[in-house]
Amino acid sequence: MEQMLGMSTAEELRAIRESWEARRRYAKIQMIALTAMAAVVALLALFVLPKAAAALAEMEAAAGALASVDVVGMAERVDALVQKGSDSMDEAMRGLETGLADLDRALQVLEGIDLESLNESIAFRDPGAAFPPLWALKRLFGQRDAPAFRLHQAGFAHAAQLAHHGAAVRADVFGKAA
Numbered sequence: 001m002e003q004m005l006g007m008s009t010a011e012e013l014r015a016i017r018e019s020w021e022a023r024r025r026y027a028k029i030q031m032i033a034l035t036a037m038a039a040v041v042a043l044l045a046l047f048v049l050p051k052a053a054a055a056l057a058e059m060e061a062a063a064g065a066l067a068s069v070d071v072v073g074m075a076e077r078v079d080a081l082v083q084k085g086s087d088s089m090d091e092a093m094r095g096l097e098t099g100l101a102d103l104d105r106a107l108q109v110l111e112g113i114d115l116e117s118l119n120e121s122i123a124f125r126d127p128g129a130a131f132p133p134l135w136a137l138k139r140l141f142g143q144r145d146a147p148a149f150r151l152h153q154a155g156f157a158h159a160a161q162l163a164h165h166g167a168a169v170r171a172d173v174f175g176k177a178a
Helices: 007-068 071-111 115-125 132-140 147-153 159-174
Strands: none
Touching: none
C-alpha cells in the first residue's frame, strides 16, 4: 500500500503513526501518574484525616472550655487582689514610717540621758532601790553589801582589791575564799 500512495504519502503516514504512538505513550504515562497521585491522596485520606478529625475535636473541646471561662470575672478578681495587695503594702509602709518615727523619738530620749550619772546613782548609792527583789534575796541569805558597793563606800581606798573582785564575789556568794 505504501508503494501505491507514493513516497511522500507513505512518509506522511509513518510520521502520523509515530505521532499517534508517541501520544499513546504520553497518555499511558499521564494515566500512571494520575493513578499514583490518586493512590497518594487515598492513603493521605486514610491516615491523615482521622488524625485531623481528632485534632479538630480537641480544638473544639478547648474552644468550649475557653468559652466557659469567665474572663471578665477573673480579671475583676485579679484587680481586687492587686488592689488588696497594694492597700496592704500602703498600710505596712505607714506602720514602718510610724515605727521609724517612734524609734527616732526613743533614740532622742536615750541620747538625752546622762548614763554616767545614772550609773553612779543606781549602782553605788542604793543598789537595793534598782533591784529590790535581788537585794531582798541577798539579805534573806545574810549578805548585806556587794564587794563593789563596799569599795565604793570606802572611797576606793582598797583599789588593790579590785583585781581580786571576782574572787571576793565568789567568796561572798559561796561563803568561802577562792
